[in-house]
Amino acid sequence: MKSHLRVDGWIEMSARPKVFGQLLAEVINKGLCVGCGGCEAVCPVNSISLTEGSPRLTGICIACGICYSCCPRTSFDEAELERLIFGRGRSENEALLGIYKGYYAGRSRDQGVLRRSQDGGVVSSLLIQFLRGGGDCAVVAGVEEGGVWAPRPMVALRDEEVLKGAGTKYTPSPTLVGVDSAVSEYRRKRVAVVGTPCQIRALRKIEKGTYTDRRIAESVAIKIGLFCMETFDYKKLMEFLEKEGVNPKEVTKFAIRRGKFAAIRDGDTLFEIGLSRVKELVRPCCEVCEDFTAEFSDISVGNVGSPDGWSTVIVRTDLGEQLLRDAEKAGLLELKPLEEGESGLGAVLKLSMSKKKRRG
Ligand SMILES: Cc1cc2nc3c(=O)[nH]c(=O)nc-3n(C[C@H](O)[C@H](O)[C@H](O)COP(=O)(O)OP(=O)(O)OC[C@H]3O[C@@H](n4cnc5c(N)ncnc54)[C@H](O)[C@@H]3O)c2cc1C
Ligand code: SF4
Ligand code: SF4
Ligand code: SF4
Known part of the structure; x- marks a missing residue:
């Protein structure tokens, strides 16, 4: 059995833990599951397994409530979680982007990284800096061996493995299963994770929850979020x-x-x-998603708002800021102000608003 502890985190919506049966009824059977792999990752008795992207109970359930509590699709007090992460609530001008410290356009200085990356190679550069700065590994979305564009989580220990995972796969990867693998199999203690907004939400619920998985909560050192409008089946x-x-x-x-x-x-x-x-x-579960810019990440990266070959970067926490500045100082990437007009920040705000309106 994995070692899980209950600690005092944020207040759960229900006093008694809800268990896998409720996760099945309220999330999975309703088509709301995003396939993040969070429930499989946190189950202390390894009784959940994703089959074709959907979680199934494959062993006994000891009714601990951890899977339900950590799922990004079960109800939770978002404002409270935000206060626990950032130490404050969002201001009026953060309504669409979430809490942030600054925003930039960024680009890798390495042609090899740029060639293999989706946009400005900022995500891969940040991960490379993380590994060089004492990080143990990065969980990225690679491609399944022998599979055609089928994403699967990969534990990257070296720069070359980070670059193997570079580039966007527009279909879901069960990222949290990779996080569990980094922590349980590879025994890594400082893990960087790249994920879509829903995956970052799962990681934050694990970090701040009462019924949770402390191993994962304590081992994930930085959460890099990707902008995401939707994923395809x-x-x-x-x-x-x-x-x-x-x-x-x-x-x-x-x-x-x-x-x-x-x-x-x-x-x-x-x-x-x-x-x-x-x-x-588009997967039906994405139709109800309101988070475009990965509002709960340490640092978020997308392409809208920046010129071709550059990435838009939103820094949210001190951790995110430190990693970005370290990568810049190390000469891995260059930064410039994000243009404020319609094709810059305005474009990010517009998409964020349309996602919140369409799905809100
Ligand atoms: C499903 C999806 C939808 C997106 N939609 C938008 C959008 O609507 N607007 C926008 O501006 N940007 C969107 N992005 C972000 C954009 O495609 C780039 O990922 C981002 O600009 C970073 O570029 P980069 O060159 O810095 O990343 P790179 O250096 O190429 O690194 C990309 C990282 O993303 C990881 N990754 C790739 N696919 C997935 C996946 N399916 N799940 C989890 N991690 C993954 C890779 O493992 C890699 O570490 C989306 C990304 C994804 C994964
Ligand atoms: S995490 Fe807990 S509640 Fe969920 S299936 Fe496993 S044992 Fe049951
Ligand atoms: S934790 Fe993730 S994979 Fe599990 S039910 Fe919730 S959304 Fe689906
Ligand atoms: S739109 Fe993106 S962030 Fe939202 S549920 Fe779908 S994959 Fe997750």
């Missing part, structure tokens, strides 16, 4: 590409920019289509 995406005559094996990069979804091979666009025409590929 893997099977539907593969079928769609096939129908459109695109061989996913030939694609070296997928990208969403300026309202279009594109499949790219070595810099050449193979296929491009308006986002409105791929709406049926």
Whole structure:
């Protein structure tokens, strides 16, 4: 059995712990599960397993309540969690972005990193700095061995492994299963995690929860969030590409920019289509999500708001700021002010508002 402790965290919505049965009824069976892998990662008796992205009970449930409590899709007091993370509530001008200390456009100074990254290579540069600065490993989304664009969590111990995970996979990866692996199998104590906003929420619930997994809570040293409007269903995406005559094996990069979804091979666009025409590929669980910029992360990174080849960076905590400054000082990346107008910060605010409005 994994060693879990109950500690005084934030106040749970219910006095008695809710257990896997309730997780099944309130989240999984309602199509709200995002497939983050949090429940599998935290179950102290290893009784939950994700099958085709959906959690199943595979052993006995000792009714500890940890899976329910750590799931990003069970109800919780968001304002209270925010106060526990940042030490304050958000101000009026943080309503759309979440709490932040600053924002920038950033880009790696290394051509090798830029070539393999999605945008400005900021995420990979931060992870490389984390490893060089004493971090033990980084949990990233790699691609399944032999699988075509099927993401799976990977524990990266070296720069080269960080770069193997670079680039966006627009289908879900059960990131928290990778976090459990980093902590339980690799026995790592300082772990960096990259994740979508829902995955960052799961990590924060683990960090601050009453019914929780202290091993994971104490080992995750930094949480790097990605902007995220939606993810596609893997099977539907593969079928769609096939129908459109695109061989996913030939694609070296997928990208969403300026309202279009594109499949790219070595810099050449193979296929491009308006986002409105791929709406049926979006997972239903994303329809109710209101967090575009990973509001609970230490540092968030996306592409909207920055010129091509750059990333937009929102720094939220001292930890995030320190890592960014260390990477800049080490010459791994360069930063410049984020343009404040319509194509800069304005574009981030616009997308964030549309996500909150559409799904709120
Ligand atoms: C599903 C998804 C949707 C996104 N939607 C938007 C959007 O609407 N608007 C926007 O501005 N930006 C969006 N982004 C972020 C954007 O695509 C880039 O990830 C971001 O700009 C960072 O670029 P980079 O060059 O710094 O990252 P890189 O240095 O290339 O590193 C990217 C990191 O993201 C990790 N990653 C890739 N796919 C996943 C995944 N499925 N789950 C968890 N981690 C993953 C990789 O392992 C890698 O560590 C999205 C990202 C994802 C994963
Ligand atoms: S985490 Fe606890 S409540 Fe959930 S399935 Fe495992 S034993 Fe049951
Ligand atoms: S913790 Fe994640 S994988 Fe588990 S039920 Fe909740 S959303 Fe789904
Ligand atoms: S839209 Fe929301 S729920 Fe869907 S993958 Fe992105 S952060 Fe998670």
